[in-house]
Amino acid sequence: MQAEIISIGDEILIGQTINTNAAWMGEHLNTIGIRVHRTTAIADSKEEIVSMITEALSRSQLVLITGGLGPTKDDITKKTLAEYFDMPLESDEQTLERVASFFRQRGLPVLAVNEDQALMPKGCTILHNLRGTANGMWFEKDGKVVVSMPGVPYEMEWLMENEVFPRVMNFFKRPAIVHRTILTTGVGESFLADKISAWEDSLEEQHIKLAYLPSPGAVKLRMSAYGGGSEEELKAIIHQKENELLAIIGQHVFGFEKDTLASVVGDYLKKANATIAVAESCTGGMISHLITEIPGSSSYFLGGLITYNEKIKIAELGVSEDLIAKYTVYSEEVALAMASSSLKTFGADFTISTTGVAGPNDSDGVTVGTIWVAAASKEKAVCTKLRLGKSRERNIIMASNAALNLLRKEFLQINR
Amino acid sequence: MQAEIISIGDEILIGQTINTNAAWMGEHLNTIGIRVHRTTAIADSKEEIVSMITEALSRSQLVLITGGLGPTKDDITKKTLAEYFDMPLESDEQTLERVASFFRQRGLPVLAVNEDQALMPKGCTILHNLRGTANGMWFEKDGKVVVSMPGVPYEMEWLMENEVFPRVMNFFKRPAIVHRTILTTGVGESFLADKISAWEDSLEEQHIKLAYLPSPGAVKLRMSAYGGGSEEELKAIIHQKENELLAIIGQHVFGFEKDTLASVVGDYLKKANATIAVAESCTGGMISHLITEIPGSSSYFLGGLITYNEKIKIAELGVSEDLIAKYTVYSEEVALAMASSSLKTFGADFTISTTGVAGPNDSDGVTVGTIWVAAASKEKAVCTKLRLGKSRERNIIMASNAALNLLRKEFLQINR
Numbered sequence: 001m002q003a004e005i006i007s008i009g010d011e012i013l014i015g016q017t018i019n020t021n022a023a024w025m026g027e028h029l030n031t032i033g034i035r036v037h038r039t040t041a042i043a044d045s046k047e048e049i050v051s052m053i054t055e056a057l058s059r060s061q062l063v064l065i066t067g068g069l070g071p072t073k074d075d076i077t078k079k080t081l082a083e084y085f086d087m088p089l090e091s092d093e094q095t096l097e098r099v100a101s102f103f104r105q106r107g108l109p110v111l112a113v114n115e116d117q118a119l120m121p122k123g124c125t126i127l128h129n130l131r132g133t134a135n136g137m138w139f140e141k142d143g144k145v146v147v148s149m150p151g152v153p154y155e156m157e158w159l160m161e162n163e164v165f166p167r168v169m170n171f172f173k174r175p176a177i178v179h180r181t182i183l184t185t186g187v188g189e190s191f192l193a194d195k196i197s198a199w200e201d202s203l204e205e206q207h208i209k210l211a212y213l214p215s216p217g218a219v220k221l222r223m224s225a226y227g228g229g230s231e232e233e234l235k236a237i238i239h240q241k242e243n244e245l246l247a248i249i250g251q252h253v254f255g256f257e258k259d260t261l262a263s264v265v266g267d268y269l270k271k272a273n274a275t276i277a278v279a280e281s282c283t284g285g286m287i288s289h290l291i292t293e294i295p296g297s298s299s300y301f302l303g304g305l306i307t308y309n310e311k312i313k314i315a316e317l318g319v320s321e322d323l324i325a326k327y328t329v330y331s332e333e334v335a336l337a338m339a340s341s342s343l344k345t346f347g348a349d350f351t352i353s354t355t356g357v358a359g360p361n362d363s364d365g366v367t368v369g370t371i372w373v374a375a376a377s378k379e380k381a382v383c384t385k386l387r388l389g390k391s392r393e394r395n396i397i398m399a400s401n402a403a404l405n406l407l408r409k410e411f412l413q414i415n416r
Numbered sequence: 417m418q419a420e421i422i423s424i425g426d427e428i429l430i431g432q433t434i435n436t437n438a439a440w441m442g443e444h445l446n447t448i449g450i451r452v453h454r455t456t457a458i459a460d461s462k463e464e465i466v467s468m469i470t471e472a473l474s475r476s477q478l479v480l481i482t483g484g485l486g487p488t489k490d491d492i493t494k495k496t497l498a499e500y501f502d503m504p505l506e507s508d509e510q511t512l513e514r515v516a517s518f519f520r521q522r523g524l525p526v527l528a529v530n531e532d533q534a535l536m537p538k539g540c541t542i543l544h545n546l547r548g549t550a551n552g553m554w555f556e557k558d559g560k561v562v563v564s565m566p567g568v569p570y571e572m573e574w575l576m577e578n579e580v581f582p583r584v585m586n587f588f589k590r591p592a593i594v595h596r597t598i599l600t601t602g603v604g605e606s607f608l609a610d611k612i613s614a615w616e617d618s619l620e621e622q623h624i625k626l627a628y629l630p631s632p633g634a635v636k637l638r639m640s641a642y643g644g645g646s647e648e649e650l651k652a653i654i655h656q657k658e659n660e661l662l663a664i665i666g667q668h669v670f671g672f673e674k675d676t677l678a679s680v681v682g683d684y685l686k687k688a689n690a691t692i693a694v695a696e697s698c699t700g701g702m703i704s705h706l707i708t709e710i711p712g713s714s715s716y717f718l719g720g721l722i723t724y725n726e727k728i729k730i731a732e733l734g735v736s737e738d739l740i741a742k743y744t745v746y747s748e749e750v751a752l753a754m755a756s757s758s759l760k761t762f763g764a765d766f767t768i769s770t771t772g773v774a775g776p777n778d779s780d781g782v783t784v785g786t787i788w789v790a791a792a793s794k795e796k797a798v799c800t801k802l803r804l805g806k807s808r809e810r811n812i813i814m815a816s817n818a819a820l821n822l823l824r825k826e827f828l829q830i831n832r
Binding site: 016070152302306394 | 425426427428429430431432433434435436438439440441442443444446451452453454455456457458459460464486487488489490524527529530549568570595597604605606607609610613616625626627628629630636638640694696700701702703704705707708709711713714717718719720721722723724725727728732761762763775776777805807808809810812
């Protein structure tokens with residue numbers, strides 16, 4: 001079976017909203033064995049919506065639509081769908097009550113535009129949205145399904161998980177698909193491609209597709225087995241191929257699937273019952289954020305000091321003024337001192353630090369993208385000098401990941 | 417004229433890569449008066465690519481393609497385009513030399529897969545990629561244009577700015593489009609819709625479209641004038657409508673276009689020659705990151721302390737142990753003490769602080785999403801209690817923005 005996604009909204013076409021919904025849906029549909037073969041973004045226009053649904057139904061069994069269900073005047077999806085499926089809008093009591101109590105609980109008046117949100121196409125299956133005021137809708141036609149959901153990610157995700165997936169799993173027979181993602185860091189895409197060329201050639205006869213997914217500082221390798229057979233059979237083949245791959249490039253692999261450098265470091269710290277603190281200059285809080293976006297990180301993350309100002313490096317971290325005078329803040333010596341000093345400041349087992357020029361311009365004669373990352377324990381401290389590019393955003397994320405990776409490699413010695 | 421975007425890559429369809437390229441292109445094309453009316457993501461499949469280009473050329477004058485140009489085996493776009501336009505691949509000397517020197521400079525060997533990157537369809541216009549090894553390509557056919565670019569955002573953006581936009585502006589006549597985005601915070605979409613309903617109705621006769629773009633803690637209102645006439649005429653109409661809007665909801669407006677709460681706060685601090693520091697608990701570095709992702713923030717941001725651990729709050733910030741014992745770390749009193757203490761710690765003019773439960777679970781009997789944000793100057797300190805939801809990610813970003821907005825409203829008193 002084929003599924004496709006239609007994202008409705010001018011804001012997507014003109015780039016004011018990035019289409020994260022399509023990515024979320026594609027990923028989650030895959031885990032239940034449904035492959036999305038096309039994703040289209042179109043304008044809030046009745047003609048576009050009607051022609052797009054017609055087109056999609058001509059080639060796909062499942063069509064998932066997001067957007068255009070809000071209370072405002074640019075939201076025309078519901079009305080268009082009601083016309084398309086020839087189902088007049090009528091007020092749904094349950095929805096009306098839910099919407100009214102939503103506003104009452106917040107001490108807000110119930111407006112006419114909110115009452116209109118209870119109008120639903122007569123005959124569709126209403127997918128009640130317990131995270132917001134705009135319901136989803138499920139339409140069936142000639143053995144095919146069209147689902148419409150609001151574009152707010154938080155609401156769409158709730159509806160997919162609670163209303164759409166269970167219905168989809170009942171409605172469609174699905175072939176098995178198995179994916180496996182192996183995460184590498186510190187080496188480039190073409191280096192990897194060259195190293196694993198023979199292995200990659202061997203995937204074809206097993207009906208496994210391989211994708212290289214580069215991101216700042218990392219390359220993901222994703223195997224996808226579509227070759228028929230049961231899920232268990234596909235998993236066994238993927239498992240064998242993974243072991244072969246690890247034998248070739250294992251030293252560059254830091255994790256699997258949804259792992260991040262911060263989550264891998266966090267897992268190790270939890271197991272070792274150890275703690276971490278950070279001292280960030282040019283990464284400006286990004287390392288702390290990467291660590292703390294992980295639920296449960298409070299069990300090993302003690303805290304961080306962001307020393308954007310030289311005086312703070314001296315006063316709060318205890319980095320020596322003479323050292324800074326001698327080597328400047330942009331130096332290996334200061335990076336190492338920041339890591340070592342913060343061991344004491346926070347009473348942590350491990351620390352990581354950064355200093356350098358994130359950009360977009362050179363600073364004090366130091367070329368933009370020159371960044372030192374360091375890591376320390378009571379026993380030793382290590383430092384690496386990075387030569388990155390001119391993009392501030394990219395430098396911040398690449399230096400943050402390099403610092404986490406330095407700790408992982410030099411201290412945590414995680415052998416995958 | 418109509419433009420459309422085709423994003424090639426299985427990784428987009430299965431959601432391992434979010435399609436930020438389409439957003440970037442849509443936004444930048446708009447600024448030169450080109451409206452993208454459709455964006456489609458398809459698989460790395462020859463049949464899909466060929467049928468999609470055929471389809472796109474049947475309705476659009478400009479077709480922009482990204483992805484599938486890398487050195488690896490899953491990259492088939494170039495070969496497919498060469499066949500589609502019937503242009504045999506031949507090695508381009510200039511590219512071969514550039515690719516070779518790219519690797520030589522990095523002390524890396526030039527591999528056969530890299531040499532293949534110099535193979536270009538004979539007769540297309542080569543768009544030399546000075547940020548990477550995969551060139552872009554420009555094809556013309558029956559007065560229409562197809563452009564192919566690599567999917568790496570950093571490379572695509574460089575090619576668009578340096579090679580594609582100048583050529584597009586020469587090739588096509590374009591009508592004027594003027595957008596204006598007004599940024600609100602602290603109020604919901606339906607509240608705004610109700611307040612500005614009459615104003616919104618008045619937009620139609622001026623041929624202005626309005627879109628509501630909600631994100632965590634903020635709603636953007638975007639006006640788009642497509643109504644014919646010169647750019648100056650459209651700008652004048654938009655300007656008049658903006659003034660009318662500000663008269664109605666001005667108190668909820670914090671900025672325009674690409675402003676963020678952090679950039680608005682930063683602009684004020686720069687003008688006032690004042691400094692800021694932050695003390696973050698549950699936001700874990702996000703506020704510092706939001707502030708420091710802005711180039712030049714080092715002129716007003718002194719630093720931040722992330723006090724994930726209670727002891728750090730006491731030892732480093734100087735929050736009183738008794739106060740924590742009496743009220744617990746999750747309290748208005750501790751939020752205020754964190755803000756006030758960090759004035760001294762950092763020697764800053766203003767501070768903001770956060771404490772609470774980001775989630776996803778309750779902690780020490782405090783409901784997930786209960787977060788206090790505070791702001792302080794030498795003269796006073798203020799605190800707001802937030803009741804957010806269960807999503808850790810959402811709570812971190814909403815609390816960070818609420819803290820920045822509290823400072824903006826209570827201290828900076830920026831009147832738009």
